[in-house]
Amino acid sequence: MIKCTVCLTENDDFAITCPSCKAFLQDRIPNLDLFDMGWRVLESPRKAFRTITIADHKNYALLLFTLFGISLSFTGFWYFRLGTQFASLLDLMPAAVGVGIILGLVASVLITVVYYAFAKLFGGASGFRGSLGVLGYCLTPIALSLFIVLPIELLTFGMFLFTSNPSPYAIKPVSYMLLVGFDVMISLWSIALAVLGTHVGHRISMMKSIVVVLATLGVFFGGLLLVAQQLHLTDRV
Ligand SMILES: [Zn+2]
Numbered sequence: 001m002i003k004c005t006v007c008l009t010e011n012d013d014f015a016i017t018c019p020s021c022k023a024f025l026q027d028r029i030p031n032l033d034l035f036d037m038g039w040r041v042l043e044s045p046r047k048a049f050r051t052i053t054i055a056d057h058k059n060y061a062l063l064l065f066t067l068f069g070i071s072l073s074f075t076g077f078w079y080f081r082l083g084t085q086f087a088s089l090l091d092l093m094p095a096a097v098g099v100g101i102i103l104g105l106v107a108s109v110l111i112t113v114v115y116y117a118f119a120k121l122f123g124g125a126s127g128f129r130g131s132l133g134v135l136g137y138c139l140t141p142i143a144l145s146l147f148i149v150l151p152i153e154l155l156t157f158g159m160f161l162f163t164s165n166p167s168p169y170a171i172k173p174v175s176y177m178l179l180v181g182f183d184v185m186i187s188l189w190s191i192a193l194a195v196l197g198t199h200v201g202h203r204i205s206m207m208k209s210i211v212v213v214l215a216t217l218g219v220f221f222g223g224l225l226l227v228a229q230q231l232h233l234t235d236r237v
Helices: 034-043 045-054 061-079 089-121 128-138 140-162 173-201 206-230
Strands: none
Touching (some): 034 045, 045 128, 061 128, 089 140, 089 206, 128 173, 173 206
C-alpha cells in the first residue's frame, strides 16, 4: 500500500495518482527500453515486473513474443523432423522464421487472453495490457537464446538438427544433450519468471501464480498439439 502524502488515503501499490485527491503517488513510467528492461528481468525480476506493470506502454512485448514464436517454430521443425521437406538449411531457415513470426503474433494474443482469464479467475489485479507486458518480458531468456543457442545448434548440426537419418544424437551425443538440456533450462527460466511476474503483477499468491501459468501453458500447448495433429505433423514423430 502507498499512503497519499496529501490526503493520507491508503492506495494500491501500483497506483500512479491518488484516486481521492489526484496527487501523484509515484513517478509515471511512460516507456520501457528493451535492453534495459530485458537485463533487469534477468537480474532483479521482482522490481522489473513491477516497473512493467506500472508502465504506460508495454514496449517490445510483441517483439519478444515474435522472437519466442521463431524459437518455438525452430523447435517444431526439430521435433517434427521437418528437414526432409527442404533441400537445404538455406531453404528451411526462412520458412521457420516466417512460420515463427506468425506463430509469435498469434501466440501473443491467444496466450495473453487465456492467461488473463485464468489470472482473473484467481483474483488477479492486473489488466490485459499489464498481462501482455509481463508475459512478453518473461520470454527474455528464450528470446536471448535465439541469438546464442540456436546459432550454435545450427553450426554444430546443420540440417541434421531437423532430420532423423542420422539423428543429431547419433552424430554428437554430448553436444546434442548439452544443447537440448540448455534449451530446457532456458524454458524453465522463462516459466519461473512468468510465475514471479504473475505474483508481482497480479498480486496473487505464488501458489495461485503457479496454477495460472501452468494452466495457461496447458491450454496453449494442448491447442498447438491439436493443430499439429490436424496438419498430420504428429504422424512424423
Ligand atoms: Zn490523496
